[in-house]
Amino acid sequence: MSREKNKKKLVIFTTTILTYVLILFFVSACQAYPSMGTDKEKLNVLLITIDTLRADWLSCYGSEHLDTPNIDSLSERGVLFSRAFANTSTTLPSHANILLGTTPPYHGVHDNINFVVREEFLTLAEYLKEHDYSNGAFIGAYPLHAKFGLNQGFDTYDDEMDRLPFQDFMSEERRGEVVIDRALSWLKKRNSPWFLWIHCWDPHDPYEPPEPYLTQYKEHPYTGEVAYVDFVLGRFFAYLEENNLFEDTLVIFTGDHGESLGQHGEKTHGFLAYNTTIWIPLIIISPGFEKRRVEHYVSHIDIFPTVCDILNFKKPSFLQGISLVPALKGKKVPQRPIYFESLHPYYSKGWAPLRGFIFNKEKYTSSPIPELYDLGADFDEKSNLAAKRKLGRFEKRLEKIMSDYIFPESERAEERLDKESLEKLRSLGYISSSPDTRKENFTRDDDVKMLLPYYNQAMEALEQYGQGNKKQGFETLKKIITERKDLAVTYINLADLYKKEKRLRDAVEVLKIGHENVPSNYFVFFSLLNSLQEAGQYNNIIQAFHGKSYLQMESDPAIWNLLGNAYYKTSNFEKAIDQYKMALSLDAESQLLFANLGEAQFSLAVKKKDKTMLQKALQSFQTAVKLDPDYALSHVGLGKAFRLLGRFDYAIASFRKALDLDDKLDEALYVLGLTYLDKGDKDKALSTLTLYKQKYYDSLPDDQKQKLDDLIRRCKLNKNEPNSMQSLKPIS
Template sequence: MASGNLRKVFAALALLAVAAACAWWLKPSRAIIRNVLLISIDTCRADHLSCYGYKDATTPNIDALAQSGILFENAISPVPLTLPAHSSMLTGTLPPYHGVHGNTGYRLDDSIACLPETLGVAGFATAAAVGAFVLDSRFGLEQGFEAYDDTFEDTLAGNLIVQRRGGETTDRALEWIERNKDERFFYFLHYYDPHHNYEAPEPFASRFASHPYAGEIAYTDDCIGRVIRKLKELDLYESTLIIVVGDHGEMLGEHGEHDHGYFIYQGAVRIPLIFRLPGGETPMRIPSLVGLVDIVPTVCSLLDVAPPPEVHGRDLSVYWKQGDARQPDRTMYCESFYPTSYGANPLVGVVSDRFKFIRTTRPELYDLVEDAAESDNLVPTEPGRAKTLSDELDAILERTLRDDSQQSKVAPDQDDVQRLQSLGYTGGHSFNDTFDFDPDKEDPKDNLGFHLLTQKVNLFLNAKDFDRARIHAAEMIRQKPDHVSGHKKMAIGLAEVEDYAQAIQFADKAARLDPGDALNFAFLGRLYDTVGETDRAIESYRQSLAIDPDNAAAHHELGRIHMIRKEFARAAECFRNVVRIQPDASRALSDLGNACRAQGKLDEAISHYERSLAIDPTAAFVHYNLGTALTATGRPETAISHFRLAIRHAPGHTGSYQNLVWLLATDTDAPFHDPAEAVRLAQKAIERTNHRGYELAALLAIAHAAAGDFPNAVEAAERAIAIAQQANDPAPLPGLKAKLELFKARKPYIPGPR
């Protein structure tokens, strides 16, 4: 009996010991994770957050999350560019696998599984709000999101819709969260504010006047504070897993680079990463090396959801579940293919807990503990270590390089390139991302000056300082006369000041230097079209399409030229190609309708107009064109409804007023015949156009006569005649004078068959 009691005592003590051991790691996760909020801060260096040791209090709200969460001190982004970094963040895969290596010319392929797709299947409502065009849905990151907010109201880059402040992004997020507070949700919130030009609003601009980059981070933290307060207000804070992460860093002048994208030194790839679990109270700082690709498997593990089939990251929850801040050493991959756009080798490397190896023409090895500035290249003195890490890099590439990764490569649209350049990305020339290494190619370190010069030209172009843009473009050509970039930038600068003859010369040179780039020929086609050389414009667009048959913009421009030349069948073929490539291209469907109507194919035109309006029901000009086609096919009553819709969506749409007045006033046998309404509409249209043009005055006269008000009909007809005479337009005078005589005889105007 005594021994039995003793066993019970020992068993109880054992259970208490196990409970004590488990209590620590169970405590942060004792509450069920109902929601997940993933907050990405674009261009965010870890060392500029106060919880990572920054000298000023930049991030009190993020600090509060870290004080009751898990902070990873050594997190690495695989690439210092927004689109590829977020592709890794949301898929858990490295760039060699998902195939997105830059912001221009890439779209995350639909075959790559994304976290929101996985969580959507698990029953989560999924939504996102992004802060810049670089993450626009057209680039593939919208996969799995039921709502993806990439439409901006208050934009920050001239008249290009490219970026919005964090305040607007926060507003959109809070609206969605409040509407969906009763759902189990995954929300992705992207802030772009720390990106160059570092122009934070007040009071952050004044508080951080000496370091505006830190001011942008402080402003972003303030926005995050609003989100946290809303979660608490809605009683969601203690049931939401909150992750704060940077997509990549910012060089801030280190190694000569002012922003990011070119080099893969720590300033560009070391990022903040913080997990705050529901109920978390005991903070933990993890010194071990982790990566952006670890977010997906960690979230899936915490939710007990199977991760996507291909994931290159690790489940980080083992750190706090096991109560061990250190795990076995690992190496993290990083890359930059930016230098390949200038003909240099890429930068491809690995980071370990202590060392970094970079493979390029002159390879680099740094001891990150003893040489945080990465200024002492150890390759000459430690070739063995360099070889070991080089082998690690090869092993990572062998495991992750996907045979069909090129599926994520697409031909960029010229407008997309322009928007990305306005965000500071040099863009416009493609990367050589084949992972081929040529020891005879230039080292990226030797090409930095040309890269900075290219950025400077973009800044001047965006600022519309075209004189200085051309001066620096000329220097680009002097330094690299056989490189396409300088010639292309010069052509753009010349076109902006309407010196099209010279612009064509430089654009033609760019096309000859890089004949495999469809955009070069498309730009040349646009220039030829501008000066009226449509034969050459057509030839250039066809050359562009021979390289990239799926360039919808080039098909559209070619179709527009054929329409102007009244080559309607060819125009229709072009617009059909646009619709084939982009089935939801409402403007192309409308233009296809116009091309069919011009050929007399009215029923087909009506079908295309209706499809266009199904996509964009607010397009006034499409309602007008549909109404015109319906009138021509003997369906005036339906046509009237579309003319009214056109006016509703565009109150100044004169053509719709004219057609409405005509139908209401002249179709005397129709049930919709309403001369009084015709008079009202004609007067309203005249007020909106400030009495310009004889046509509305003539229609007002017809409406008055139809209503039996012949004195006002005579007055309006005389006004129409006077307007035509003042405009020196004799063509309408005979018809107007005939109507005047009719009205003087107190007879309405009854048209013949139309």
């Protein structure tokens, strides 16, 4: 644990410890904090967060879309807050707000991309750990992976996802039933007191509920996801009921943010901050509090201090929310501004920032096109009052809120992600390019509300193409480019459509134009290099790379691998080796990178007849095989290295393993035949090379057909030549 965190904890607990000493010594007849006696007197704490859950999709909040009986059962036991708000509209920041009790200006986590919860901040789990709680968390998707920092204080942080094959990261989420099963397994082994956090990802897009919900809600799959989550939670609640755990457990149920579902021009979430995405359900159950409905405006940062108050633990001084215990008792809570922000577009795309606050049922959003709503009369935010009011006082209040909330070192939460994180978050729909230099001054053209329609059209173009409206898909993207040349996603999507049409040259050209118009966008640049590789324009990759510098290069091994491939294909093996080693310095567990390094080392060894380099190639291939025994090309490389070292039996075993994994590897089959010939086993050499001829002869050029025929004739004539250092490239 860091020295800074120890200092913070010392401040937090000193008063409590001194109080106990005085109480035990002077006032043995009473206790200021009764829940801190025996473990049996402490309430358990259950936190349930459902990703992307709109409050108005629950029947206890008046939903007309479906019945949610199991979640409703919570409201029958406790207190339902009808006007609870998230302070952010994306997953990681919202959970940071909940578990830290502070806002993003304080903890510095503004987006899922490139941010981590720093170790010096005290989490709710750590705080309860100090009070002898056993803590477990069960996570539904990758944005809350332990590497992003919310695992602090948990004895068990179960974020293991069932993964699909190599380079497919869509599996970096798991069904709610899996999360519940894991959580129940943990809970059944626990003694009180415990703190359990359950996170279900299911309502997040893409909306793909399991049967029977997929069929039942075919026209409204988001509704099906919510129905499914309600079902799986029912099994968990039944366990709590059967074991009388509701009697000694504090339960907090909430959503991390909502979902626009097309309202206000936003299909999902993370761009805007209307109530469709920041109004969330909040239900609190605790022994001693009656069922009621609370209309007060509250937010996520109020959860941490409320837990402290209910447990009779001293609240840490840094908390920015308030205790909701008075509201649980039917009393008023103090009115104060509720800060919110939606900065994913700012940090990931360079669009104008969006921040605001809610106070006295007025909601102000600061952006180049400001907005002001009377939530008492217009909770759906259909009538913007900004043009009718003087906004200076609202801007001043927002500045004051931010200055009160800010923590001097909050910027340290921003970090560059590794390639694995980039790929996984991209697969979940979050990732885009973070500009190297952010603008400070913005105009109406930079407002999210102005840019989002173009972004939506660019994504709709892919749907048009996929539905068979190919011409319309192309025309949509081309029209956007004529109107907004600075929208990176348009060039990337248009290039993808050209590739689907096998028009690789056009894909390259449109990405060149995109790189000229948005030169700071890393993913346009990366897509350009990748397309040049597909087109076999390796010298152009090297030329395009010259003099370029992006911050993402510091943490993205894929681009160094791509440059290594370009040098390898142009026979500059020394430079290829340098690039692959650079990539491995960023990802030392990639079998693909070790296999590529081995190929470059092998080729250099053949070129220079360098046995030492050949040994290095062998080691690289062995590491690749160890990292992923099912990656066939690593076995091919290993076999080639063994063959040149004269270790024929090992070479043969490697080639046969490669062919077991992929029987279409022509190189493995051909060099296996050569290795049998090297070993003197002419019968197996003949049968192997004959099979190779049967499968690939028609696709070979004439000179290579002749070479293959000569080898087969040699086997039949019972001739053999000594092994020597030679190129073993496939003849196909």
